[in-house]
Amino acid sequence: MFTTSSPIHDSENDCSVVGENSHEWCPQQPGDVRSPCPALNTLANHGYLPRDGKQLTPAIMIQALQEGYGLSTPLAYLLVYGGTALLGQAGAFGLDDLARHNRIEHDASLVHNDTPDRDEYAPISPDAKLVGEFLHRAEDGQIMTVEDVARARVERESQCPVLNGLHAEIARGEMAIALGLFSQTNSDQQGIPLDMLRIWLSEERLPDGWKPTHTQGLLQTIRASRQIRTLMTKFKDEDAAHEEHA
Numbered sequence: 001m002f003t004t005s006s007p008i009h010d011s012e013n014d015c016s017v018v019g020e021n022s023h024e025w026c027p028q029q030p031g032d033v034r035s036p037c038p039a040l041n042t043l044a045n046h047g048y049l050p051r052d053g054k055q056l057t058p059a060i061m062i063q064a065l066q067e068g069y070g071l072s073t074p075l076a077y078l079l080v081y082g083g084t085a086l087l088g089q090a091g092a093f094g095l096d097d098l099a100r101h102n103r104i105e106h107d108a109s110l111v112h113n114d115t116p117d118r119d120e121y122a123p124i125s126p127d128a129k130l131v132g133e134f135l136h137r138a139e140d141g142q143i144m145t146v147e148d149v150a151r152a153r154v155e156r157e158s159q160c161p162v163l164n165g166l167h168a169e170i171a172r173g174e175m176a177i178a179l180g181l182f183s184q185t186n187s188d189q190q191g192i193p194l195d196m197l198r199i200w201l202s203e204e205r206l207p208d209g210w211k212p213t214h215t216q217g218l219l220q221t222i223r224a225s226r227q228i229r230t231l232m233t234k235f236k237d238e239d240a241a242h243e244e245h246a
Helices: 038-045 058-069 073-087 095-099 128-136 146-158 165-182 194-203 218-245
Strands: 184-186 189-193
Touching (some): 038 058, 038 194, 058 073, 073 095, 073 218, 128 194, 146 189, 146 218, 165 189, 165 194, 165 218, 189 194
16 A cells, blocks of 8 residues: 655645545645546545645556546556556656646547647646536436437537547546446436536535445446447437438
8 A cells, every 4th residue: 555745735724634544525735736637636635646646656546546436457557557658758747747738638528628729738627617518418407327428528529629539539438437436326317416426527526425336347438438439429410410401
């Protein structure tokens, strides 16, 4: 088990988190760094990753993903070593390094604005308008289903530069993992409760009392990502047919 040497936030001007093993939520503090990824920022805010977001290594990342979200070893290894290969940086890195545009980060995010032309780093803070538009995609107003996610991705990608195959797969995989982690059954439908999703995306915080209930596996994630892709193709075809007959 590793221990982190990152600062413990306990001053009078911020939230008090006592002890290196505490997983209470504390938002980003002055001097901390964060990424465009709500999942990783949440792990830092809860102390599964170093709270300052600095001096990260693959081993630290893998352990945090497994402890915080219950990812399987194959899935955690794929995400971390695949991600660090795309990042192309040797040695330790910070969460802010993950904002380098078109490495792991990509345009057409559901909750972040696209990277301005010629900027090396993408926006890190979620855009409240985009978050609201995404949550509004939930058809029943209560849970975000895989169909809702697919429709949201089609809509967002229609507004942004075309994603290459790799980044389109990353974009689908992000929500495939989220659906696997947080989905619940509500009125015979399965999806993420909107209150839970709002907290995770906007506050980068785990819902109160939430713990992993199962191991999120690689094959499960691949199947969910393929389902999103299939639904996206279906919705695009339906939209094209509708426009043709309009």
